[in-house]
Amino acid sequence: MAEAGATRRIAEWVAEVPRARTAQVAGLAADGMRDAIGCILAGAGEETPRRVAAAVARWGGGQARVVGSGQGLAAPWAALVNGAAAHVLDYDDTFAPLSGHATAVLVPAILALGEETGASGPELLDALVVGLEVMACVGRGVNPRHYALGWHATATIGAIGAAGACARLLRLPARATCDALSLAVSMAAGTRMQLGAMAKSVHAGLAAKAGVLAAAMAAEGVGGAAEALEGQWRFAEMFAGRPAPDGAFDPPGDNAKLAIEAVGISYKAYPTCAATHLSLDALLALRAATSFGAEDVAAIETELPMVLRRNLMHPRPTTGMEARFSMEYCLAAAATQGRLGLDDFEGDAIHRAPIRVLMPRIEMRGLPEADGAPPPATSVRVTLRDGRVLDETREIRRGAPENPMTQADHAAKFRDCAARMLPAERVDTAAAAIAALAAGGGARGLLDALVR
Known part of the structure; x- marks a missing residue:
């Protein structure tokens, strides 16, 4: 047989x-x-x-x-x-x-x-x-x-x-x-x-x-x-x-x-396209360590695998749905307030002035991936107006099995x-x-x- x-x-x-x-x-x-x-x-x-x-x-x-x-x-x-x-x-x-x-x-x-x-x-x-x-x-x-x-x-x-x-x-x-x-x-x-x-x-x-x-x-x-x-x-x-x-x-x-x-x-950990998450993890870590505000930022640059970059096709979103696929919006919102949640994609939230002012200062670049090789790490560089340059790199996003959320995190997410x-x-x-x-x-x- x-x-x-x-x-x-x-x-x-x-x-x-x-x-x-x-x-x-x-x-x-x-x-x-x-x-x-x-x-x-x-x-x-x-x-x-x-x-x-x-x-x-x-x-x-x-x-x-x-x-x-x-x-x-x-x-x-x-x-x-x-x-x-x-x-x-x-x-x-x-x-x-x-x-x-x-x-x-x-x-x-x-x-x-x-x-x-x-x-x-x-x-x-x-x-x-x-x-x-x-x-x-x-x-x-x-x-x-x-x-x-x-x-x-x-x-x-x-x-x-x-x-x-x-x-x-x-x-x-x-x-x-x-x-x-x-x-x-x-x-x-x-x-x-x-x-x-x-x-x-x-x-x-x-x-x-x-x-x-x-x-x-x-x-x-x-x-x-x-x-x-x-x-x-x-x-x-x-x-x-x-x-x-x-x-x-x-x-x-x-x-x-x-x-x-x-x-x-x-x-x-965030209600957005997964392609944004490593960049968000890196940016929020920098913000927590340095306590900068949106007004302090001269530029934000992020590099991520090209396969992820292609998903983020809405640099200037007009709806909450598009904003979930906008690296520019997600990073600007996170840099402005130090978090990113469900309410950031509702109603007129995506049109808030401090976020829209910061979005043009954000640049996203896709990194080529070699066949059979692991995807390149995602990096974020924040240049502050006082001349400081902050760098952070992430390979495993928060919430992955290798970098898990806590049970308290899961319970809070469910309640929310x-x-x-x-x-x-x-x-x-x-x-x-x-x-x-x-x-x-x-x-x-x-x-x-x-x-x-």
């Missing part, structure tokens, strides 16, 4: 990995769940998810609820709306093998399908761990070239990972799981041209919706090509322009750490996010419901705590 292809190997792992193995990292999964749900709550009242919810409401209701409003929708539509909310403020985590935002796709898909099917808390966390592993397998096979070509991996690889997570939640056998992954490849789409537009945050929702649909169709016997990742017209060739390295798609062996532990999730949608007395209830997932709980009880 011929050796199973990459898609089948991943599908067999998804269907057969022991639940006792994923339970060993349930605490890490709960951390990811908390961060994603906080981001959904923070974004639920934003214009983009509200408009998406209005668009899909015309097709009727269902058993899966929209976080915040409690609007009942069919699971694919609830996943779409909650995914848009998770990503709209760009406060959601990143996952290195994916080169994108993992839980902003996985958690909306898992919550929607889980509420519809009555999934337990341990089942939700198990599905999250499995979905991350699928994203890691596919990401290793096509990145960094896939991302460098301009694909928004949150939308493309995200759809495949969500299909794996949903197949796990539905307890599909390997053959049907293979179909789910194959169907998701047919729904994988989205490019980085949408950075700064409403469509960019919708990408996370579209990937979540694709995962729910792919798994549900596979459960009903809808089939796809048996091999969807390797070979002619398959994902690697079409989306990365080359075959995957040998073994890149392979799931972890019995004694290997799972991706959620071996790689880890990188959480965001959740308070934008829930009454103060309900914020602790929501946090407790998430913490209770590993011990029992369930999707329906969790959603009860996440609606006003």
Whole structure:
């Protein structure tokens, strides 16, 4: 018998990995769940998810609820709306093998399908761990070239990972799981041209919706090509322009750490594009050490890898969404006030005079990256009017597994996010419901705590 292809190997792992193995990292999964749900709550009242919810409401209701409003929708539509909310403020985590935002796709898909099917808390966390592993397998096979070509991996690889997570939640056998992954490849789409537009945050929702649909169709016997990742017209060739390295798609062996532990999730300390974060870390460290103000600054220069620089395409933003993809705005705001938070991207905040005066003094340069070499470090140089020159370099951003935020930081972020949608007395209830997932709980009880 011929050796199973990459898609089948991943599908067999998804269907057969022991639940006792994923339970060993349930605490890490709960951390990811908390961060994603906080981001959904923070974004639920934003214009983009509200408009998406209005668009899909015309097709009727269902058993899966929209976080915040409690609007009942069919699971694919609830996943779409909650995914848009998770990503709209760009406060959601990143996952290195994916080169994108993992839980902003996985958690909306898992919550929607889980509420519809009555999934337990341990089942939700198990599905999250499995979905991350699928994203890691596919990401290793096509990145960094896939991302460098301009694909928004949150939308493309995200759809495949969500299909794996949903197949796990539905307890599909390997053959049907293979179909789910194959169907998701047919729904994988989205490019980085949408950075700064409403469509960019919708990408996370579209990937979540694709995962729910792919798994549900596979459960009903809808089939796809048996091999969807390797070979002619398959994902690697079409989306990365080359075959995957040998073994890149392979799931972890019995004694290997799972991706959620071996790689880890990188959480965001600022509600901006991740490409700004190392520069922000460096600038805020300099400001804390020197206590300069915006009026003291003659110039700020930052150098960062070209692949990150390309994401920051709005030097003079006109909206809060564009400002999240503006190095000039983010550094000017941070230099002016010594912090950067959700309120800095709302209403007229981006037009504040002290920030706009400083923005023309900020210069960003992209550094070329050699194939196969680690990305160059990010540096910031601040020249003060009194002649002093301050330099700082960063390679690992705050919130990455190697430079983690504290539990107090995570708790504060969740409270800040959740308070934008829930009454103060309900914020602790929501946090407790998430913490209770590993011990029992369930999707329906969790959603009860996440609606006003």
